[in-house]
Amino acid sequence: MQRARVLSGVQPTGALHLGNWLGAIRNWVGLQETHDTFFCVVDLHAITVPHDAAALARDTRNTAALYLACGIDPEKATVFVQSHVSAHSELCWLLNCVTPLNWLERMIQFKEKAVKQGDQVSVGLLDYPVLMAADILLYDADLVPVGEDQKQHLELARDIAQQRINARFAPRDAEGEPIPVLKVPEPLILKEGARVMSLTDGRSKMSKSDPNEGSRVNLLDSPEVITKKVKRAKTDPVMGLEFGNPERPETDNLLGLYALLSGKGREAAAAECAAMGWGTFKPLLAETLVEALRPIQERYNDLSADPAELDRVLKAGSERANAVAQATLERTREALGFLKAN
Helix, strand or coil, rough: CCCCCEEEEEEECCCEEEEHHHHHHHHHHHHHHHHHEEEEEEECHHHHHCHHHHHHHHHHHCCCHHHHHHHCCCCCCEEEEHHHCCCCHHHHHHHHHHHHHHHHHHCHHHHHCCCCCCCCCHHHHHHHHHHHHHHHCCCCCCCCCCHHHHHHHHHHHHHHHHHHHHHHCCCCCCCEEEECCCCCCEEECCCCCCCCCCCCCCCCCCCCCCHHHCCCECCCCCCCHHHHHHHHCCCCCCCCCCCCCCCCCCHHHHHHHHHHHHHHHHHHHHHHHEEEEEEEHHHHHHHHHHHHHHHHHHHHHHHHHHHHHHHHHHHHHHHHHHHHHHHHHHHHHHHHHCCCCC
């Protein structure tokens, strides 16, 4: 029986952090055992805001290496860099030409980021969701892991596939039934660990764009840095830790991290820490974080010492990704009426 296909990716903007791992990459490791998985480093998305060219190249390699260090197996999953597959850009243009402008103007993330950039906001930032749609639709993905903040983008991809391509351009079979041009994907919502919050604000998601470095634990932070960040993490004056109290978001977040990374689960972690003070809990959490990240950091260092191996993995991944993507692109081009090149 053919496995359902899953596609996902992370931007190479800055260092990957705990939220990227627990909210996405750690779940990918399990998915590669049960699904046909495609994981890309979405570097084209990284230039929708002003960027440094040297940093982009460095961060793209680092992100790919961290995919592998976190347990993505290139023998089981397709790992590649988005810009190495030119079909992403071409399908994006084709989808641009059938996507209503007002669909993009209502996107929440564009509104939020445009306010921050002011007059410097780029067309790319507005068009970001169409490129994301192209990413997803190119690979005939059945499922796309998404957090709550990305559900709107997936819905746009579904709308473009259903309403703007399949409904208008699908060819007909011998019985006159439409043959879908693009597969319409479904969301895959991963509950536990899907939303890791900031160390400085338990109501805000941990983010690479937060100017406060202390708000996140990066996957490559040293034990000393991790300990310092946890020690300075925002807490409250209440003795004992608990889940589910809306007045204690930082407590919920930190205890949740301990439950996940210790492997004890929420019930056991809550029981263990119910009467624990912060002076006891924070060193325990820091030690748990350090030990959880140690194998990732060791594997990353091994990969960094052998750049040719990473190049080999990315080349093989891009070749497989290209084969799948080109088939979808040609199918779409033909449906839209473009002549085949001789």
